[in-house]
Amino acid sequence: MKVENLILGAGIAGLGASYGFYQKGKSSCVVEKNSTYGGLCDSFEINGFRFDRFVHLTFAQEKEVNDIFRKSCGELTTHIPNPFNLYHGLWVKHPAQNNLYPLSEEEKKLIVSDFMKRPTITEEQKPDNYEEWLRWQFGNYFAEHFPMVYTKKYWMKEASQLRTEWVGKRIYQPSVDEVIAGCNTAETPVTYYAKEMRYPKKGGFKALLREMADHADIKYNYEVKHIDTQNKEVAFGNGEVISFGNLYSSLPLPEIIAMLDDVPSHVSEAASQLEATSGYHISIALKTKDIPPYLWWYIYDEDILAARVYSPSLKSADNAPEGCSSLQMEVYCKEGAYTEQQLLDGTVGRLIELGVINKDDILFTHVGFEKYANVIFTEPIYDARKTVRDYLAAKGICTFGRFGEWDYLWTNQSLLSGLNLSK
């Protein structure tokens, strides 16, 4: 079989690529190892409850992206972000640095005192790593007790091992006045970086992809195993072989490199330096609506495995049966780092101990694993991914999407990364 434009991966990026060709009147074929589309944007259903693969909401600004989303699922539910943090049993509004009100007077004093002692930074100075950036921004006490702890849980690295270019607007940098104001009152303005977030009224996050999937030629259960760039052929785990005119890949860069023959050692070495977080989502179905009222919350405590919790049923009531609710907890670690029982004890079990949920309300739990979550911004990332992408481009493989660009792309950016290929 021969196709002109072969697209690897039916995540939002791969579907965006296929949709771009469709809009231009050109044909393409998408191959996907799973039996459905969506990748990280997929949703799954169990006994009338729907869960996404980690928390997903859209804050897309681009008209062309929002047009596709609206065509897919009509009007979306809008949420005004107001996340919280769970810190030593206290509910602290997010971001914690300017919402310290619930903390003890003693701890607030320590944080403010260290905040005031921060070194003055000139425009030219650049922090060596994320830990230094955190200490410069927030002072030592806050840095050590909040983001440095969270970094280990979310990024699976010490803050000192990370670069800082990815931070951008993601972490709020308050003034001293804002920190002090947040110590004295709970009534602080919302300073989260996205002003509103949207979610399909029905069908879970995956519903946003329907328009693209409807116009795509997708071959499911086609797991790419080998790529022959000379003869322009891709071989699959099911024994099929497809010849292509042009090849576009949204698969993780290290995986693509492993599918090629005779890769120069410096390229293989570069690919081995590209690291990504992986993790488990632990989903909880509850026969009550009595759950914390926050759409999502971060957990700083190290004795709770999850870094973040969110509620699919608060994202959309359509995600749970009448009178029920749901939560999903995110634990970042390598596959097999914990047994299923350890995962449940360290997440669901801890919420029960803290009185956040009641054991008798639990209908079922589910544990799922994602091998690729976020790319990690360790020191070699920029040079290594350039080496790998340049090599693949020279071999005629165009890489795109979150793991093809190897970047911190949101869904709208991943979609555009694919859509723009045909422009």
Ligand SMILES: Cc1cc2nc3c(=O)[nH]c(=O)nc-3n(C[C@H](O)[C@H](O)[C@H](O)COP(=O)(O)OP(=O)(O)OC[C@H]3O[C@@H](n4cnc5c(N)ncnc54)[C@H](O)[C@@H]3O)c2cc1C
């Ligand atoms: C924890 C977390 C939370 C997030 N929250 C948000 C959010 O709230 N809002 C937002 O906008 N973005 C969010 N994102 C980002 C978003 O998930 C990504 O930008 C987007 O899903 C990436 O899409 P993609 O198509 O590039 O990659 P993927 O979704 O990974 O798609 C790649 C596809 O390739 C397939 N594949 C892999 N290997 C093979 C193979 N060998 N053969 C064939 N097929 C293969 C996979 O099955 C998959 O379908 C979040 C990401 C994470 C990890």
